Structure formats: structure tokens, C-alpha cells
Amino acid sequence: MLTLYHDWDAFCCIxxxxxxxxxxxxxxxEIVDLQKLDQLRPEYLALNPNGVVPTLIHDGSVITESxxxxxxxxxxxxxxxxxxxxxxxxxxxRIWVKFEDDVLHPSVKLPTYQLxxxxxxxxxxxxxxxxxxxAAPNKAQAEKxxxxxxxxVVDAAAVAAAQEVMDRALARMEARLxxxxxxxxETFSLADIAISPFIDxxxxxxxxxxxxxxxxxxSWIGRMKARxxxxxxxxxxxQRLPAPRPD
Numbered sequence: 318m319l320t321l322y323h324d325w326d327a328f329c330c331i332x333x334x335x336x337x338x339x340x341x342x343x344x345x346x347e348i349v350d351l352q353k354l355d356q357l358r359p360e361y362l363a364l365n366p367n368g369v370v371p372t373l374i375h376d377g378s379v380i381t382e383s384x385x386x387x388x389x390x391x392x393x394x395x396x397x398x399x400x401x402x403x404x405x406x407x408x409x410x411r412i413w414v415k416f417e418d419d420v421l422h423p424s425v426k427l428p429t430y431q432l433x434x435x436x437x438x439x440x441x442x443x444x445x446x447x448x449x450x451x452a453a454p455n456k457a458q459a460e461k462x463x464x465x466x467x468x469x470v471v472d473a474a475a476v477a478a479a480q481e482v483m484d485r486a487l488a489r490m491e492a493r494l495x496x497x498x499x500x501x502x503e504t505f506s507l508a509d510i511a512i513s514p515f516i517d518x519x520x521x522x523x524x525x526x527x528x529x530x531x532x533x534x535x536s537w538i539g540r541m542k543a544r545x546x547x548x549x550x551x552x553x554x555x556q557r558l559p560a561p562r563p564d
Contacts, residue, residue: 325556338546
């Protein structure tokens, strides 16, 4: 049995649950509630010093980082392969997974904290927030949490800048999907799995209009949502982050 430490609405956790579901792998879950800053509890940091989710435990081994976890799962459970056999397609898969890691995921972090997580943090006891900030594994993470929990008004300029990054990213995605059905090429792969939480988060942030005039992305989204594993990986409405608020 595999154990996945996860939060139901965390971007990277959706990515790993999607991979597990596609492969039909049984797993048990341990919830790390990001709205309560559980990822910075000492016992979790002992497991994952980066203070992020998800973390996978398999046969006593600890595997961290969602991209690495999905590659591990594809190697250890090869019965349902999620990497193309064609070397060029495999290279494209890696390019687009890296694009998700380097561009897509970072672009939604700030709007997520500014428009959603601030309100959850505001309800926590201040002493708990300060203790978690003190436990953050690096200065950047500590400052991000301090800013998000400060109660200050939304940084509208920063949110707008993030939206511009998203729009440019979607233009690149549209260009790719205009010539092939999946990001790797002709084969559904870990790249599609990696990118799917980006679309889900944009929908929850009410940014679905960003692809309203991009038919290739819209078609890809329809095919993704039709997959049973996609539906299995997604959180229920009751497991979602707070609805976005601009104030």
C-alpha cells in the first residue's frame, strides 16, 4: 500500500492523484491541511523538509516533489504506461512537464494566496501563524506566508501581472494543441496530467475566460474532463479552498 500525504485542493496533489487514478493504483491518504499550515508542523517537516505537499511513502521510502513522484510511479507500476514510447514524444512530454513546473504552477501561486488563502489564514490564531512562519524551511516561503496572513489588501498589480503570465502561457499551449491532440504529441502522457491542475485552478479563480477564444485548449479540456481518472483526482466542492475574493 502506498501512503500519500496530500491536501485535496493542492495543485501538485491533484497532479499525483490523477496519475495514481490513471494507473489504477490503490493508496491511502493522510491529509495535510494547507489552510491550517499543517505542512509546516514539525512532524511533517521531518518527513518533507521542504514543507510542501504531496509526499509519497512506498515500502518505507519517502518520495517528494510531484513531478518526481509521477515519474517514480510510472517506473514502478509500468502496467499502464504514461510516458510515450517514441523518444521525440517522450522529450516533448518532459518539456511540457518542465513548463508546468517552471511557469504554470508558479503563475497561479500568487493569485491563490492573494485571493483565496489570505482569508483562511486570517481565521487562524496569530501565535499559530507566527510559529508556522518561524518553521518555514526558507526565507522566501516565510515571507510569502507572512504577506498572505498579514490581512493587507490584495496586491492587484501583482495579481494582474500573474494573469499576464498565464495568458502568455495559454497562448503557447494553444499553439501546441493546435497541431497535436496531447502535449507530448499523439499520446496522452504525464504532461497532460501535470498541466490539468493549472486549468482547474484557473477555473476556480474565475479565469476560464482566458481560453474562451482558444478552441484547441477548450477541446483538450473537454477530453481531459471526460477521463474517469480526472474526475477521481479532483476535490469535491466541500474540499475546495475558499472561494476567491478580491477584497
